[in-house]
Amino acid sequence: MLPRRTLFTRAAQFAAVAGFLIVGADRAPAQDFPTRPITLIVPFAAGGAADIIGRTIAEKLGQNYGQQVIVDNRGGAGSNIGISAAAKSAPDGYTLVLASIAVAVNPWLFKSMPYDPVKDLTPLTLALTTPNVVLVPPSSPIKNVKDLIAFAQEKAKSGGATYGSAGVGSSLHLAAEVFRQKANIELTHVPYRGSSPALTDLMAGRIDLMFDNASTALPQVQGGSLRAIAVTTKERIAALPNVPTIGESGVPGFELDNWWAIFAPAQMPPALAERISADIRKVLGDPDVQKRFADVSGRVIASSPQELAAHLAAESAKWKQIVEAAGIRGSQ
Secondary structure (H helix, E strand, O other): OOOHHHHHHHHHHHHHHHHHHHHHHHHHHHHHOOOOOEEEEEOOOOOOHHHHHHHHHHHHHHHHHOOOEEEEEOOOHHHHHHHHHHHOOOOOOOEEEEEOOHHHHHHHHOOOOOOOOOOOEEEEEEEEEEEEEEEEOOOOOOOOHHHHHHHHHHHHHHOOEEEEEOOOOOHHHHHHHHHHHHHOOOEEEEEOOOHHHHHHHHHOOOOOEEEEEHHHHHHHHHOOOOEEEEEOOOOOOOOOOOOOEOHHHOOOOOOOEEEEEEEEEOOOOHHHHHHHHHHHHHHHOOHHHHHHHHHOOOEEOOOOHHHHHHHHHHHHHHHHHHHHHHOOOOOO
């Protein structure tokens, strides 16, 4: 039998080695990452605001890493399908997800959720905020918010005015529902699998109006395919200086921005999460990326993981009250 002093010495050595291995296991993935392509899940259909934002970040991040960052569009269920797929992936940094405001809304919207935003995701960074724009076809009699309210009141007698969105629980759906509540009018929701197909139907006159993200709305407005009658922000946006806010158009107190954040699966090693967060924030600080987002009225935030966690908690509390007051319910 070894002397007691030797046993204690051996035990200390084993503890030191074990501690080194644990720290090494945390640091090594961060130091070596990435060694293969990364997937960025965008939980909405291609062609919408989320797709534009995701591809902009993925392209620059891939260039910086020297590895391809593949955008995987998985729309449906108010983004729950795509986010759930990310939450169930390995927390090794090779699967990320671009989430919208829906990640804070859906737990209050749906009776059954396939993931828990707090327990099943690792926050990386609050990337940016973007305004929404109220759109109508160019042939529509609606010229402003007062016209919209009058139109909705008249349509209520014969089935109701219809509005499209990127899906139940999307920022577009929520913006319209909050507007409906504040303006005290009736609107009929027509959900789509992403904003792009909704825009197509709006331009064809199959639906009456739509709240859409500025990043996808601007080309259509500037090209004359659609008319913007208001923006959802507190102040007017530079890209549409002649388009008033909803607040100044007769619905005081209305203000609603969308936000976009990047998460990873839960249980990601802290060093790796910090490394990827810093790498994404570097991308968001790139002048070319900032210009591309500024061109569509996006405001870059580039928060830390801790700031995103606090933001998610605050937004969750806010949207719980809004969803319950509006009586919105998902289909799940």
